[in-house]
Amino acid sequence: RTVYVNGDYLPEDQAKVSVFDRGFVMADGVYEVTSVLGGKLIDFGGHLARLKRSLEALQMRNPLSDDDYLAAHRRLVAENGVTDGMVYLQVTRGNPGDRDFAFPPEDTVPTVVMFTQNKPGLADNPAAKTGWKVITTEDLRWARRDIKTVQLLFPSLAKMEAKSKGADDAWLVEEGKVTEGTSNNAYIVKGGTIITRELSSDILHGITRAAVLRFAREAQMKVEERSFTVAEAQEADEAFITSASAFVMPVVSIDGAAIGDGTVGPVARRLREIYLEESV
Ligand code: PDD
Numbered sequence: 001r002t003v004y005v006n007g008d009y010l011p012e013d014q015a016k017v018s019v020f021d022r023g024f025v026m027a028d029g030v031y032e033v034t035s036v037l038g039g040k041l042i043d044f045g046g047h048l049a050r051l052k053r054s055l056e057a058l059q060m061r062n063p064l065s066d067d068d069y070l071a072a073h074r075r076l077v078a079e080n081g082v083t084d085g086m087v088y089l090q091v092t093r094g095n096p097g098d099r100d101f102a103f104p105p106e107d108t109v110p111t112v113v114m115f116t117q118n119k120p121g122l123a124d125n126p127a128a129k130t131g132w133k134v135i136t137t138e139d140l141r142w143a144r145r146d147i148k149t150v151q152l153l154f155p156s157l158a159k160m161e162a163k164s165k166g167a168d169d170a171w172l173v174e175e176g177k178v179t180e181g182t183s184n185n186a187y188i189v190k191g192g193t194i195i196t197r198e199l200s201s202d203i204l205h206g207i208t209r210a211a212v213l214r215f216a217r218e219a220q221m222k223v224e225e226r227s228f229t230v231a232e233a234q235e236a237d238e239a240f241i242t243s244a245s246a247f248v249m250p251v252v253s254i255d256g257a258a259i260g261d262g263t264v265g266p267v268a269r270r271l272r273e274i275y276l277e278e279s280v
Contacts, residue, residue: 002079004072004114009079012115021111023092025099027151029111030054031090034073035244036082036116037123037280041073042244046207050148051089057147059103060093063110076116084122086245089114090150123247123276131252131264132168132241136230137161139172139179146201155182169241171254174202177227184243185209186251188228188236188259189267195236198225208242208275215274221267230254238265248272 005015022028032051035042048066055062064072073087092111096104141154158170159182171186172179179197180186185206187196194216199205216223233239239251239259250268252259259265 001116002076004076004112006109006112009075015113017111017113018095020095020097020099021092022094022096022104023090023111023150026093027149028058029090029092029150030058030060030148031088031150032148033244034087034089035122035247036077036085036087037276039077039083040280041070041077041087042279043207043211044070044073046210047089047244050205050207051091053146054148055091057144058093058149060091061106061110063091063112072114076114080116080118082116082118083120085117085119086122087114087116092150122245123280125246125249127168128247128249128272129264131250131268133166133253134169134171134181134239134241134251134255135162135165135167136173136178136255137170139174141172144201145179145203146199146205148204158182171230171233173230176229178230178233179203179227181241181243184241184246184249186233187240187242188233189238189240189265190232190236192267193222193224194267194271195224195226195228197227206242208244208247211279212242212248212271212275215278216271219270219274234259236260238267240265240268240271242275248275 001012002009003012003015032047034047090113094108094110162170169181178186180203234257237260241249248271250264
């Protein structure tokens, strides 16, 4: 596999980043994940826009132009023969030459890394037919979840808690209300209305979320952007999540309580179809 490091395209075993890199010692970096379906980048413009918001929020210099990012994504997809999969992009504050809490001088060059992951048949994920089981757990992340940082230890712990309980993912809960999944946005459906938490610094502003809500409104479905409790979710007709890697994934149980009849519901199924049709 060819990977990108600071302008170079290298075999993955020859790619190197300094041990002093702020991304490595301080999780001082941001990232994006863009899906590839049929060789085509999905929603790349949205991911690029969010990358720039994340960089700005952390006062980090943007080292590349939009065209540079796009060209690198396309080159990696082509060189690595990715038909279905994803491109991972990470920008860190670079190598200050030493460890220090203070930011390095302005002229420190950010580190840019990109690589691809092959996921043949990504859009036909059989899990979409049966749906995910989720557990809930207290949201112990920092308060700026709207910035897509590489500081992913808590979501990783929550994912492992879910797996240890035989579930597929965890929904994170703050003050009794669901914020989002470990790496996705969370939704319920009640009486035909799609309900998902409003945008704020409490959640990541999902690129898939924006697209799915737009398609839902275009299809005359009702959308309410507000928070909901775990109990309300357990009593909903349907539940689902969205992300660049899972698209629209139905959720069929929450903490062991079946949602609706415990099978994939019509709204989640339809939204997945629409998303895949419109995006590819
Ligand atoms: N995760 N919420 C969180 C906390 C996320 O990490 C993600 C994405 C989302 C969904 O955002 P989008 O629709 O733009 O992918 C919501 C990516 C896929 C990841 O970490 O792999």
